[in-house]
Amino acid sequence: MPDSAPSPTAPDLPTPPLSLLEGAALFLDFDGTLAPIADTPCGVDVDDDLIATLLRLRDALAGRLAIVSGRSVATLRDLGFTDFLIAGTHGLEFAAPGATVDAPARLPAIDAVEQAFNAFVADKPGMLVERKSISVGLHFRGAPQWGDDARGLATALAAEHDLAVQPGKMLFELRPGGADKGSAVRRLMTQPPMAGGVPVFIGDDVTDEEGFAAAAEQGGAGILVGTPRTTFAAFGLEQVAAVRHYLGEGAARLG
Helix, strand or coil: CCCCCCCCECCCCCCCCHHHHCCEEEEECCECCCECCCCCHHHCCCCHHHHHHHHHHHHHCCCCEEEECCCCHHHHHHCCCCCCEEEECCCCEEECCCCCCECCCCCHHHHHHHHHHHHHHCCCCCCEEEECCCCEEEECCCCHHHHHHHHHHHHHHHHHHCCEEEEECCEEEEECCCCCHHHHHHHHCCCCCCCCCEEEEEECCHHHHHHHHHHHHCCCEEEEECCCCCECCCEEECCHHHHHHHHHHHHHHHC
16 A cells, blocks of 8 residues: 555445546445345345346446456456456456457466465355465355365465465455456556546445545545544445445436
8 A cells, every 4th residue: 555545544434425436536345335245255246126226326437437446357347347447356457348358477476376375265164265266265155164274274275376365255365466456457557447536435344445645645535434443534334225226316316
């Protein structure tokens, strides 16, 4: 995060006004923001109403809407986000609608980590390894008693293979370094369709804090979803349903 980044604030956050969306370049996290976090990565359902709302909002914002997620571009497209600008794998992948994915090649180190993760979970029911296009995640939501061991393994493997550890909600992901959701915001704000808008980033996880900070650096704001915490966000929404309502109201107002 650059030196000019704002300091995180205390968690007493007001509800965002709809006027925040006027002229916005809107960046949206997926899990925990647009859809509730499921027990397994494949357990998430994206309904037609959500896609329709986002399409209306995208069009009202002259295309300035992007999905910024830890999931890969391929997975997000499979979930139904084929008509949206996407930054996947925490800012390592980028794709415009209908375009090929701009991403680094999958490293042999990621395959080695995936094998180690699979060996680790083999005798631990409830744990799950998530294979992604250029990264791999170790989930312990179904077996929280193994959280400390998962952290230790992920940290050791990251050091061994010169990879970045990306903590999330009940998971540790190993991936190449050099990017995060903040760098994704900065990159996308330099090019159409996002250039010229005021960045607004909506997310729930600690992985979204870089996105909040990047939005604030450029005169915009972050919106934290869920339990209050010390954050770079300026506004807060209680849960996914509140996000859906806010975006729906925004699409109606701007449309």
